[in-house]
Amino acid sequence: MVAARGSAIRARFAPSPTGHLHIGSARTALFNWLLARHEGGKMLLRVEDTDAERSTREFVDLIFSTLEWLGLDYDGEPVFQSRNAERHIEAVQQLVAFGHAYCCDCTREEVDGRAAARGGPPGYDGHCRDRDVQPGPNTVVRFRTPDEGMTVVHDIIRGDVSFPNETLEDFVIVRSTGAPMFLVANAVDDLDMGITHILRGEDLLSSTPKALLLRTALGSPGDDLAFAHLPLIVNQQGKKFSKRDGAVAVDDYRSRGYLPDAFVNYLATLGWGAPDGVELRPTSEIVELFDVASISKSPAQFDLKKLRNFNGDYIRRLPLDEYKALTRPYLDDVFDAMAPLLQERVKALTEGPAMIDFLFTDDGELAFDDKSWTKVMVNGKDLAVAMLDIAIDGFETLAPWTAEAVNDVVIGYADDHEIPRGKAQAPVRVAITGRSVGPPLWEAIELLGRERTLARLRRVRERIS
Numbered sequence: 001m002v003a004a005r006g007s008a009i010r011a012r013f014a015p016s017p018t019g020h021l022h023i024g025s026a027r028t029a030l031f032n033w034l035l036a037r038h039e040g041g042k043m044l045l046r047v048e049d050t051d052a053e054r055s056t057r058e059f060v061d062l063i064f065s066t067l068e069w070l071g072l073d074y075d076g077e078p079v080f081q082s083r084n085a086e087r088h089i090e091a092v093q094q095l096v097a098f099g100h101a102y103c104c105d106c107t108r109e110e111v112d113g114r115a116a117a118r119g120g121p122p123g124y125d126g127h128c129r130d131r132d133v134q135p136g137p138n139t140v141v142r143f144r145t146p147d148e149g150m151t152v153v154h155d156i157i158r159g160d161v162s163f164p165n166e167t168l169e170d171f172v173i174v175r176s177t178g179a180p181m182f183l184v185a186n187a188v189d190d191l192d193m194g195i196t197h198i199l200r201g202e203d204l205l206s207s208t209p210k211a212l213l214l215r216t217a218l219g220s221p222g223d224d225l226a227f228a229h230l231p232l233i234v235n236q237q238g239k240k241f242s243k244r245d246g247a248v249a250v251d252d253y254r255s256r257g258y259l260p261d262a263f264v265n266y267l268a269t270l271g272w273g274a275p276d277g278v279e280l281r282p283t284s285e286i287v288e289l290f291d292v293a294s295i296s297k298s299p300a301q302f303d304l305k306k307l308r309n310f311n312g313d314y315i316r317r318l319p320l321d322e323y324k325a326l327t328r329p330y331l332d333d334v335f336d337a338m339a340p341l342l343q344e345r346v347k348a349l350t351e352g353p354a355m356i357d358f359l360f361t362d363d364g365e366l367a368f369d370d371k372s373w374t375k376v377m378v379n380g381k382d383l384a385v386a387m388l389d390i391a392i393d394g395f396e397t398l399a400p401w402t403a404e405a406v407n408d409v410v411i412g413y414a415d416d417h418e419i420p421r422g423k424a425q426a427p428v429r430v431a432i433t434g435r436s437v438g439p440p441l442w443e444a445i446e447l448l449g450r451e452r453t454l455a456r457l458r459r460v461r462e463r464i465s
Protein backbone atom coordinates (compact mmCIF):
# COMPACT_ATOMS: atom_id res chain seq x y z
CA MET A 1 0.00 0.00 0.00
CA VAL A 2 1.19 3.50 -0.83
CA ALA A 3 0.60 6.57 1.30
CA ALA A 4 -2.96 7.78 0.97
CA ARG A 5 -3.96 10.71 -1.19
CA GLY A 6 -6.83 13.17 -1.45
CA SER A 7 -9.91 12.45 0.57
CA ALA A 8 -8.36 9.23 1.93
CA ILE A 9 -5.87 11.32 3.91
CA ARG A 10 -6.29 11.22 7.64
CA ALA A 11 -4.13 13.68 9.53
CA ARG A 12 -4.18 14.36 13.22
CA PHE A 13 -3.04 16.75 15.87
CA ALA A 14 -1.99 14.95 19.05
CA PRO A 15 -1.21 17.44 21.82
CA SER A 16 -0.32 16.46 25.38
CA PRO A 17 -2.46 18.56 27.73
CA THR A 18 0.36 19.31 30.15
CA GLY A 19 0.60 23.04 29.57
CA HIS A 20 -0.47 25.94 27.42
CA LEU A 21 -0.51 25.39 23.68
CA HIS A 22 2.81 26.72 22.41
CA ILE A 23 3.63 28.35 19.10
CA GLY A 24 5.37 25.19 17.91
CA SER A 25 2.36 22.99 18.67
CA ALA A 26 0.03 25.50 17.05
CA ARG A 27 2.19 25.41 13.92
CA THR A 28 2.01 21.58 13.99
CA ALA A 29 -1.77 21.71 14.36
CA LEU A 30 -2.01 24.23 11.52
CA PHE A 31 0.15 22.26 9.08
CA ASN A 32 -1.81 19.05 9.70
CA TRP A 33 -5.03 20.99 9.27
CA LEU A 34 -3.76 22.61 6.05
CA LEU A 35 -2.82 19.21 4.64
CA ALA A 36 -6.22 17.71 5.51
CA ARG A 37 -8.19 20.68 4.21
CA HIS A 38 -6.08 21.04 1.07
CA GLU A 39 -6.62 17.40 0.20
CA GLY A 40 -10.23 17.20 1.31
CA GLY A 41 -9.23 14.52 3.83
CA LYS A 42 -9.90 14.26 7.55
CA MET A 43 -8.36 16.21 10.39
CA LEU A 44 -8.56 14.35 13.70
CA LEU A 45 -7.78 15.50 17.20
CA ARG A 46 -6.28 13.20 19.79
CA VAL A 47 -5.58 14.34 23.32
CA GLU A 48 -2.52 12.45 24.56
CA ASP A 49 -3.42 12.48 28.22
CA THR A 50 -1.82 9.28 29.48
CA ASP A 51 0.51 11.19 31.79
CA ALA A 52 -2.10 11.45 34.53
CA GLU A 53 0.10 13.52 36.80
CA ARG A 54 0.79 16.29 34.33
CA SER A 55 -2.40 16.28 32.27
CA THR A 56 -5.25 18.43 33.49
CA ARG A 57 -8.80 19.10 32.37
CA GLU A 58 -7.94 22.80 32.42
CA PHE A 59 -5.18 22.35 29.84
CA VAL A 60 -7.47 20.17 27.72
CA ASP A 61 -10.08 22.95 27.66
CA LEU A 62 -7.37 25.48 26.88
CA ILE A 63 -6.25 23.42 23.87
CA PHE A 64 -9.84 23.22 22.62
CA SER A 65 -10.42 26.93 23.03
CA THR A 66 -7.09 27.89 21.48
CA LEU A 67 -7.75 25.70 18.43
CA GLU A 68 -11.19 27.23 18.15
CA TRP A 69 -9.73 30.73 18.37
CA LEU A 70 -7.26 29.88 15.63
CA GLY A 71 -10.11 28.54 13.52
CA LEU A 72 -8.58 25.07 13.26
CA ASP A 73 -11.54 22.75 13.28
CA TYR A 74 -11.44 18.97 13.29
CA ASP A 75 -13.60 16.10 12.15
CA GLY A 76 -15.54 13.97 14.58
CA GLU A 77 -15.10 13.90 18.31
CA PRO A 78 -11.69 14.31 19.94
CA VAL A 79 -10.11 11.03 21.00
CA PHE A 80 -8.80 10.84 24.56
CA GLN A 81 -5.82 8.56 24.68
CA SER A 82 -6.33 7.65 28.34
CA ARG A 83 -9.62 5.98 27.39
CA ASN A 84 -7.76 3.51 25.17
CA ALA A 85 -5.64 2.09 27.99
CA GLU A 86 -7.06 -1.41 27.64
CA ARG A 87 -6.33 -1.46 23.95
CA HIS A 88 -2.73 -0.40 24.60
CA ILE A 89 -2.26 -3.27 27.03
CA GLU A 90 -3.84 -5.69 24.59
CA ALA A 91 -1.39 -4.54 21.92
CA VAL A 92 1.54 -5.16 24.26
CA GLN A 93 0.25 -8.65 25.05
CA GLN A 94 0.06 -9.33 21.34
CA LEU A 95 3.66 -8.15 20.92
CA VAL A 96 4.84 -10.45 23.72
CA ALA A 97 2.82 -13.39 22.36
CA PHE A 98 4.46 -13.04 18.95
CA GLY A 99 7.95 -12.69 20.35
CA HIS A 100 8.32 -8.99 19.57
CA ALA A 101 8.60 -8.05 23.21
CA TYR A 102 9.73 -9.63 26.47
CA CYS A 103 9.90 -9.06 30.20
CA CYS A 104 13.06 -7.70 31.76
CA ASP A 105 13.94 -7.55 35.45
CA CYS A 106 17.26 -5.72 35.18
CA THR A 107 17.73 -2.77 37.48
CA ARG A 108 18.97 0.57 36.20
CA GLU A 109 22.29 -0.11 37.97
CA GLU A 110 22.69 -3.48 36.29
CA VAL A 111 22.01 -1.98 32.87
CA ASP A 112 24.45 0.88 33.46
CA GLY A 113 27.05 -1.40 35.06
CA ARG A 114 27.09 -3.76 32.09
CA ALA A 115 27.26 -0.83 29.68
CA ALA A 116 30.26 0.57 31.57
CA ALA A 117 31.98 -2.86 31.62
CA ARG A 118 31.37 -3.17 27.89
CA GLY A 119 32.96 0.21 27.42
CA GLY A 120 30.47 0.87 24.66
CA PRO A 121 27.67 3.39 24.45
CA PRO A 122 25.16 3.41 27.32
CA GLY A 123 21.91 1.54 26.84
CA TYR A 124 20.33 -1.82 27.25
CA ASP A 125 22.24 -4.85 25.98
CA GLY A 126 19.40 -7.30 25.42
CA HIS A 127 20.33 -9.28 28.54
CA CYS A 128 16.83 -10.69 29.14
CA ARG A 129 15.94 -11.45 25.54
CA ASP A 130 16.01 -15.21 26.03
CA ARG A 131 15.81 -15.46 29.81
CA ASP A 132 12.05 -15.99 29.84
CA VAL A 133 11.56 -13.56 32.74
CA GLN A 134 8.04 -13.79 34.14
CA PRO A 135 6.03 -10.62 34.76
CA GLY A 136 6.47 -9.36 38.31
CA PRO A 137 6.31 -6.17 40.35
CA ASN A 138 9.75 -5.01 39.19
CA THR A 139 9.69 -6.08 35.60
CA VAL A 140 9.33 -3.91 32.56
CA VAL A 141 8.43 -5.01 29.05
CA ARG A 142 10.94 -4.29 26.30
CA PHE A 143 10.51 -4.28 22.58
CA ARG A 144 12.95 -6.55 20.77
CA THR A 145 14.58 -4.46 18.08
CA PRO A 146 16.19 -6.17 15.07
CA ASP A 147 19.96 -6.71 15.32
CA GLU A 148 20.76 -5.90 11.74
CA GLY A 149 19.53 -3.80 8.90
CA MET A 150 18.06 -0.36 8.86
CA THR A 151 14.81 1.22 9.86
CA VAL A 152 14.09 3.91 7.31
CA VAL A 153 11.81 6.84 7.92
CA HIS A 154 10.49 8.10 4.59
CA ASP A 155 10.10 11.72 5.47
CA ILE A 156 8.29 13.93 2.97
CA ILE A 157 10.46 16.90 3.89
CA ARG A 158 13.78 15.25 4.67
CA GLY A 159 13.74 12.30 2.32
CA ASP A 160 14.82 8.91 3.68
CA VAL A 161 16.32 9.05 7.14
CA SER A 162 17.97 5.72 8.01
CA PHE A 163 18.54 4.39 11.49
CA PRO A 164 20.84 1.35 11.79
CA ASN A 165 18.92 -1.14 13.92
CA GLU A 166 21.98 -1.98 15.97
CA THR A 167 21.78 1.57 17.39
CA LEU A 168 18.21 1.04 18.56
CA GLU A 169 18.25 -0.57 21.99
CA ASP A 170 15.44 -2.84 23.15
CA PHE A 171 13.33 0.03 24.43
CA VAL A 172 10.86 -0.15 27.30
CA ILE A 173 7.22 -0.32 26.24
CA VAL A 174 5.63 -1.04 29.63
CA ARG A 175 6.84 0.49 32.88
CA SER A 176 7.23 -1.58 36.06
CA THR A 177 3.94 0.00 37.15
CA GLY A 178 2.25 -1.87 34.33
CA ALA A 179 1.53 1.32 32.40
CA PRO A 180 2.33 1.21 28.68
CA MET A 181 4.83 3.87 27.60
CA PHE A 182 3.78 6.86 25.58
CA LEU A 183 5.35 5.49 22.42
CA VAL A 184 3.04 2.45 22.46
CA ALA A 185 -0.10 4.46 23.11
CA ASN A 186 0.89 6.87 20.36
CA ALA A 187 1.65 4.18 17.76
CA VAL A 188 -1.38 2.03 18.60
CA ASP A 189 -3.76 4.99 18.46
CA ASP A 190 -2.35 6.13 15.13
CA LEU A 191 -2.98 2.63 13.77
CA ASP A 192 -6.48 2.39 15.22
CA MET A 193 -7.45 5.83 13.98
CA GLY A 194 -6.24 4.96 10.51
CA ILE A 195 -3.86 7.90 10.43
CA THR A 196 -2.13 8.23 7.06
CA HIS A 197 0.00 11.34 7.62
CA ILE A 198 1.89 12.56 10.66
CA LEU A 199 3.28 16.07 10.59
CA ARG A 200 5.05 16.81 13.82
CA GLY A 201 8.09 18.52 15.31
CA GLU A 202 11.59 17.59 14.30
CA ASP A 203 12.38 16.83 17.96
CA LEU A 204 10.36 13.62 17.59
CA LEU A 205 12.28 12.29 14.59
CA SER A 206 14.61 10.17 16.73
CA SER A 207 11.64 8.25 18.17
CA THR A 208 10.06 7.63 14.77
CA PRO A 209 12.04 4.43 13.96
CA LYS A 210 10.69 2.94 17.19
CA ALA A 211 7.16 3.86 16.20
CA LEU A 212 7.70 2.22 12.82
CA LEU A 213 9.08 -0.97 14.39
CA LEU A 214 6.08 -1.11 16.71
CA ARG A 215 3.65 -0.64 13.84
CA THR A 216 5.25 -3.35 11.74
CA ALA A 217 5.30 -5.75 14.69
CA LEU A 218 1.61 -5.02 15.25
CA GLY A 219 0.90 -6.16 11.73
CA SER A 220 0.76 -2.97 9.72
CA PRO A 221 2.45 -3.18 6.31
CA GLY A 222 4.81 -0.45 7.43
CA ASP A 223 4.51 1.76 4.36
CA ASP A 224 0.98 2.96 5.00
CA LEU A 225 2.00 6.03 6.94
CA ALA A 226 3.75 9.15 5.74
CA PHE A 227 5.82 11.32 8.04
CA ALA A 228 6.91 14.92 7.80
CA HIS A 229 9.05 16.31 10.58
CA LEU A 230 8.63 20.06 10.75
CA PRO A 231 11.65 22.32 11.23
CA LEU A 232 12.43 23.65 14.65
CA ILE A 233 11.28 27.17 15.52
CA VAL A 234 14.30 29.20 16.60
CA ASN A 235 15.14 32.64 17.98
CA GLN A 236 17.31 35.32 16.33
CA GLN A 237 20.44 33.47 17.48
CA GLY A 238 19.30 30.23 15.90
CA LYS A 239 18.60 28.56 19.24
CA LYS A 240 15.33 26.83 20.05
CA PHE A 241 12.71 29.54 20.65
CA SER A 242 11.91 29.59 24.35
CA LYS A 243 10.25 31.62 27.07
CA ARG A 244 13.33 33.81 27.36
CA ASP A 245 12.84 35.00 23.79
CA GLY A 246 9.25 36.07 24.29
CA ALA A 247 5.78 34.68 24.83
CA VAL A 248 5.54 31.05 23.72
CA ALA A 249 1.91 30.37 24.62
CA VAL A 250 -0.64 31.11 21.95
CA ASP A 251 -3.13 32.49 24.47
CA ASP A 252 -0.61 35.18 25.41
CA TYR A 253 -0.82 36.49 21.86
CA ARG A 254 -4.56 36.19 22.04
CA SER A 255 -4.76 38.30 25.19
CA ARG A 256 -2.28 40.82 23.80
CA GLY A 257 -4.47 41.79 20.93
CA TYR A 258 -3.41 39.61 18.05
CA LEU A 259 -6.03 38.65 15.51
CA PRO A 260 -6.39 34.90 14.94
CA ASP A 261 -6.25 35.22 11.15
CA ALA A 262 -3.06 37.25 11.33
CA PHE A 263 -1.56 34.78 13.78
CA VAL A 264 -2.44 31.80 11.58
CA ASN A 265 -1.10 33.60 8.51
CA TYR A 266 2.18 34.22 10.34
CA LEU A 267 2.40 30.62 11.64
CA ALA A 268 2.03 29.39 8.07
CA THR A 269 5.28 31.18 7.17
CA LEU A 270 7.24 29.28 9.82
CA GLY A 271 8.71 26.67 7.53
CA TRP A 272 6.47 27.04 4.53
CA GLY A 273 6.06 29.52 1.71
CA ALA A 274 3.82 29.69 -1.33
CA PRO A 275 5.52 29.30 -4.72
CA ASP A 276 4.78 32.93 -5.63
CA GLY A 277 6.59 34.18 -2.51
CA VAL A 278 3.56 36.10 -1.24
CA GLU A 279 3.38 35.61 2.52
CA LEU A 280 0.52 37.81 3.57
CA ARG A 281 -2.64 36.11 2.33
CA PRO A 282 -5.97 34.79 3.55
CA THR A 283 -6.25 31.32 5.05
CA SER A 284 -8.38 30.14 2.15
CA GLU A 285 -5.50 30.82 -0.25
CA ILE A 286 -3.02 29.12 2.05
CA VAL A 287 -5.25 26.04 2.12
CA GLU A 288 -5.34 26.08 -1.66
CA LEU A 289 -1.57 26.42 -2.08
CA PHE A 290 -0.29 24.34 0.82
CA ASP A 291 2.06 21.51 -0.07
CA VAL A 292 3.88 19.41 2.52
CA ALA A 293 6.72 18.60 0.11
CA SER A 294 7.66 22.28 -0.07
CA ILE A 295 8.09 22.68 3.69
CA SER A 296 11.62 23.73 4.50
CA LYS A 297 14.19 21.57 6.27
CA SER A 298 15.94 24.57 7.80
CA PRO A 299 14.97 26.01 11.15
CA ALA A 300 12.24 28.66 11.06
CA GLN A 301 13.09 31.89 12.80
CA PHE A 302 10.40 33.38 14.98
CA ASP A 303 10.27 37.10 14.28
CA LEU A 304 8.00 39.11 16.53
CA LYS A 305 8.40 42.23 14.39
CA LYS A 306 7.12 40.38 11.39
CA LEU A 307 4.21 38.92 13.35
CA ARG A 308 3.35 42.45 14.53
CA ASN A 309 3.48 43.72 10.97
CA PHE A 310 1.16 40.96 9.83
CA ASN A 311 -1.18 41.77 12.69
CA GLY A 312 -1.11 45.49 11.90
CA ASP A 313 -1.96 44.71 8.32
CA TYR A 314 -4.93 42.58 9.32
CA ILE A 315 -6.12 45.23 11.76
CA ARG A 316 -6.06 47.87 9.02
CA ARG A 317 -8.23 45.69 6.82
CA LEU A 318 -10.97 45.35 9.44
CA PRO A 319 -14.16 47.33 8.87
CA LEU A 320 -14.08 50.23 11.32
CA ASP A 321 -17.02 48.89 13.29
CA GLU A 322 -15.30 45.61 13.77
CA TYR A 323 -12.08 47.29 14.84
CA LYS A 324 -14.04 49.31 17.39
CA ALA A 325 -15.89 46.27 18.69
CA LEU A 326 -12.65 44.30 19.04
CA THR A 327 -10.78 47.10 20.78
CA ARG A 328 -13.55 48.15 23.15
CA PRO A 329 -12.99 45.30 25.66
CA TYR A 330 -9.39 46.45 26.22
CA LEU A 331 -10.62 49.95 27.04
CA ASP A 332 -13.39 48.59 29.20
CA ASP A 333 -11.11 46.25 31.15
CA VAL A 334 -8.81 49.07 32.19
CA PHE A 335 -11.61 51.46 32.95
CA ASP A 336 -13.63 48.87 34.88
CA ALA A 337 -10.64 48.11 37.08
CA MET A 338 -9.79 51.75 37.73
CA ALA A 339 -13.29 53.23 37.94
CA PRO A 340 -13.83 52.72 41.70
CA LEU A 341 -10.56 54.54 42.40
CA LEU A 342 -11.26 57.34 39.94
CA GLN A 343 -14.70 57.96 41.35
CA GLU A 344 -13.07 58.81 44.68
CA ARG A 345 -10.87 61.48 43.09
CA VAL A 346 -12.44 63.32 40.16
CA LYS A 347 -14.41 66.53 40.29
CA ALA A 348 -15.61 66.29 36.69
CA LEU A 349 -16.35 63.22 34.60
CA THR A 350 -13.75 64.16 32.00
CA GLU A 351 -10.92 63.88 34.51
CA GLY A 352 -11.10 60.10 34.86
CA PRO A 353 -9.83 59.14 31.40
CA ALA A 354 -7.03 61.71 31.64
CA MET A 355 -5.80 60.13 34.87
CA ILE A 356 -5.39 56.67 33.40
CA ASP A 357 -3.97 57.53 29.98
CA PHE A 358 -0.60 56.02 30.97
CA LEU A 359 -2.19 52.57 31.17
CA PHE A 360 -2.85 52.68 27.44
CA THR A 361 0.60 53.87 26.41
CA ASP A 362 3.15 51.53 24.89
CA ASP A 363 5.77 50.87 27.57
CA GLY A 364 8.61 52.24 25.48
CA GLU A 365 6.64 55.34 24.49
CA LEU A 366 5.62 56.67 27.88
CA ALA A 367 6.28 60.43 28.08
CA PHE A 368 7.48 62.06 31.29
CA ASP A 369 6.25 65.28 32.79
CA ASP A 370 9.30 67.61 32.87
CA LYS A 371 8.80 68.94 36.39
CA SER A 372 8.23 65.48 37.85
CA TRP A 373 11.26 64.07 36.07
CA THR A 374 13.61 66.84 37.27
CA LYS A 375 12.39 66.67 40.82
CA VAL A 376 12.43 62.89 41.22
CA MET A 377 14.97 61.54 38.74
CA VAL A 378 17.49 64.37 38.60
CA ASN A 379 17.43 66.11 41.97
CA GLY A 380 16.57 62.91 43.80
CA LYS A 381 18.71 60.63 41.70
CA ASP A 382 20.31 58.54 44.47
CA LEU A 383 17.01 57.64 46.03
CA ALA A 384 15.52 57.00 42.57
CA VAL A 385 18.29 54.55 41.70
CA ALA A 386 17.88 52.75 45.01
CA MET A 387 14.08 52.54 44.84
CA LEU A 388 13.97 51.42 41.21
CA ASP A 389 16.47 48.66 41.99
CA ILE A 390 14.40 47.57 44.97
CA ALA A 391 11.24 47.53 42.91
CA ILE A 392 12.77 45.71 39.93
CA ASP A 393 14.36 43.15 42.20
CA GLY A 394 11.25 42.61 44.29
CA PHE A 395 8.78 42.54 41.38
CA GLU A 396 10.72 40.04 39.32
CA THR A 397 9.69 37.14 41.53
CA LEU A 398 6.70 38.60 43.35
CA ALA A 399 3.83 36.17 43.86
CA PRO A 400 0.96 36.64 43.88
CA TRP A 401 0.96 39.76 41.73
CA THR A 402 -1.43 41.92 43.70
CA ALA A 403 -1.62 45.61 44.61
CA GLU A 404 -0.97 44.68 48.22
CA ALA A 405 2.11 42.62 47.51
CA VAL A 406 3.46 45.33 45.21
CA ASN A 407 2.87 47.90 47.92
CA ASP A 408 4.73 45.72 50.43
CA VAL A 409 7.85 45.63 48.30
CA VAL A 410 8.18 49.40 48.08
CA ILE A 411 6.61 50.57 51.33
CA GLY A 412 8.14 47.71 53.30
CA TYR A 413 11.57 48.89 52.23
CA ALA A 414 10.74 52.52 52.92
CA ASP A 415 9.56 51.73 56.46
CA ASP A 416 12.55 49.52 57.21
CA HIS A 417 14.91 52.27 56.14
CA GLU A 418 12.91 55.14 57.55
CA ILE A 419 12.39 56.78 54.21
CA PRO A 420 9.17 58.79 54.01
CA ARG A 421 6.66 56.67 52.08
CA GLY A 422 5.74 59.37 49.59
CA LYS A 423 9.38 60.00 48.72
CA ALA A 424 10.10 56.29 48.38
CA GLN A 425 7.29 55.62 45.95
CA ALA A 426 7.81 58.75 43.83
CA PRO A 427 10.47 57.24 41.51
CA VAL A 428 8.30 54.18 40.93
CA ARG A 429 5.29 56.36 40.24
CA VAL A 430 7.10 58.56 37.74
CA ALA A 431 8.60 55.54 35.98
CA ILE A 432 5.20 53.87 35.67
CA THR A 433 2.87 56.83 35.08
CA GLY A 434 5.18 59.59 33.81
CA ARG A 435 3.98 61.98 36.56
CA SER A 436 4.27 62.49 40.30
CA VAL A 437 0.53 62.69 40.87
CA GLY A 438 -2.17 60.30 39.79
CA PRO A 439 -4.46 57.49 40.83
CA PRO A 440 -3.45 54.87 43.40
CA LEU A 441 -0.21 53.44 42.12
CA TRP A 442 -0.32 49.87 43.37
CA GLU A 443 -3.66 49.10 41.76
CA ALA A 444 -2.38 50.54 38.50
CA ILE A 445 0.72 48.36 38.72
CA GLU A 446 -1.34 45.27 39.41
CA LEU A 447 -3.38 46.03 36.33
CA LEU A 448 -0.35 46.74 34.18
CA GLY A 449 1.07 43.33 35.02
CA ARG A 450 4.57 42.23 35.87
CA GLU A 451 6.09 42.29 32.41
CA ARG A 452 4.95 45.78 31.46
CA THR A 453 5.76 47.15 34.91
CA LEU A 454 9.29 45.78 34.75
CA ALA A 455 9.74 47.09 31.22
CA ARG A 456 8.89 50.62 32.39
CA LEU A 457 11.05 50.45 35.52
CA ARG A 458 14.04 49.08 33.63
CA ARG A 459 13.72 51.69 30.91
CA VAL A 460 13.92 54.53 33.43
CA ARG A 461 16.59 52.81 35.49
CA GLU A 462 18.80 52.60 32.40
CA ARG A 463 18.10 56.17 31.46
CA ILE A 464 19.20 57.61 34.80
CA SER A 465 22.34 55.56 35.33
Ligand code: GLU
Pocket residue numbers: 014015016048186198199200204
Ligand atom coordinates in the same frame (compact mmCIF):
# COMPACT_ATOMS: atom_id res chain seq x y z
N1 GLU B 1 1.77 14.26 22.16
C1 GLU B 1 3.01 14.54 21.50
C2 GLU B 1 3.49 15.92 21.88
O1 GLU B 1 2.74 16.71 22.34
C3 GLU B 1 2.88 14.49 20.01
C4 GLU B 1 3.27 13.19 19.44
C5 GLU B 1 2.99 13.04 17.96
O2 GLU B 1 2.56 14.01 17.30
O3 GLU B 1 3.15 11.96 17.47
O4 GLU B 1 4.65 16.22 21.74
Ligand code: ZN
Pocket residue numbers: 103104105106126127128129
Ligand atom coordinates in the same frame (compact mmCIF):
# COMPACT_ATOMS: atom_id res chain seq x y z
ZN1 ZN C 1 16.90 -7.27 31.44
